[in-house]
Amino acid sequence: xxxxxxxxxxxxxxxxxxxxxxxxxxxxxxxxxxxxxxxxxxxxxxxxxxxxxxxxxxxxxxxxxxxxxxxxxxxxxxxxxxxxxxxxxxxxxxxxxxxxxxxxxxxxxxxxxxxxxxxxxxxxxxxxxxxxxxxxxxxxxxxxxxxxxxxxxxxxxxxxxxxxxxxxxxxxxxxxxxxxxxxxxxxxxxxxxxxxxxxxxxxxxxxxxxxxxxxxxxxxxxxxxxxxxxxxxxxxxxx
Numbered sequence: 161x162x163x164x165x166x167x168x169x170x171x172x173x174x175x176x177x178x179x180x181x182x183x184x185x186x187x188x189x190x191x192x193x194x195x196x197x198x199x200x201x202x203x204x205x206x207x208x209x210x211x212x213x214x215x216x217x218x219x220x221x222x223x224x225x226x227x228x229x230x231x232x233x234x235x236x237x238x239x240x241x242x243x244x245x246x247x248x249x250x251x252x253x254x255x256x257x258x259x260x261x262x263x264x265x266x267x268x269x270x271x272x273x274x275x276x277x278x279x280x281x282x283x284x285x286x287x288x289x290x291x292x293x294x295x296x297x298x299x300x301x302x303x304x305x306x307x308x309x310x311x312x313x314x315x316x317x318x319x320x321x322x323x324x325x326x327x328x329x330x331x332x333x334x335x336x337x338x339x340x341x342x343x344x345x346x347x348x349x350x351x352x353x354x355x356x357x358x359x360x361x362x363x364x365x366x367x368x369x370x371x372x373x374x375x376x377x378x379x380x381x382x383x384x385x386x387x388x389x390x391x392x393x394x395x396x397x398x399x
Contacts, residue, residue: 190232190267190294191219194245195308198258203249208233208241209308210388211264212331212395221331221374221395222308224315225388226381229325232388236287240296241265243279252303262306267294314376322357322380327387329377330364331395341370353397358382361394 191211197204208228212221223230228238248263270288273295280288287293311330318326340346346363353361359379366373375398379390 188269191264192233192241192267193222193262193264193302193306193308194241194249195260195262195306195312196245196249197260198249198253200258203246203253206242206246206249207312208238209262209312211308212329214332219307221329222311223327223329223388223391224308224312225327226315226319226325229381230388231386234287234292236284236293237267237296240280240284240293244296244298248298248301252301257303259303260305260309262302262308263298264300264302265296265298267296270295311376314378318378318380325381325387327379327381327391329391329395330374331377332365332372332374333398334372335370337370339370340373343369346373350398353394359385359390359394361398 191213193209193211194206195209196206207224208230210223210230210232211219212223214220230238233241245263245265249261252261269291270293271291273288275285275288275295284293288295307330311328314330315326315328318328340349343366346366346369350361350363355362355378357380360377362376362378364374364376375395377391377394377398379385379387379394381387
């Protein structure tokens, strides 16, 4: 992003005392969210999802994986996200909120970041210096049902009905002009991608064609394929 544009945005939208973080100002970032359900008993069902970003700025979809085994995140990334996410979830619980909640975070290159006084463990500090872990900045709490809970529900159904470990990616797709005008065109495009028991693509929101639709890309983990990698590959084929 243009530094001057960022500075002007800050002047227009910040009171000069509150620190703000402009996501578009960073390159090569990873967008994730920590999700949970807050009940009277406390924080339940804590999990991670990776957000699909389109055009470098638009949140278009979400990827969830059994056990949060996301290849884009290291063990140190996950431990840091869980720990910091849990702090925020408990804060919302103490304030009285009950229900679904997600907290967005972006990970930037932390090799040149001053982390003095942070909560990083020695292992995480070493990983950040070595480039194995990102510097995670939490930017947006969403105290509501979030988009990632839909693919999460599909993931649970696949685990229950078919067993094994799965990845589910739900994403909006904007077809190129003239590419998919109607359901007949869509059937032709997806003919070889429909679910076969181990992977596949299902279309949603087809009434919005030709301007837009959504797809659910799903894949089972196996010795031949990583589930998350396969789900991302299916989305690339649809696009």
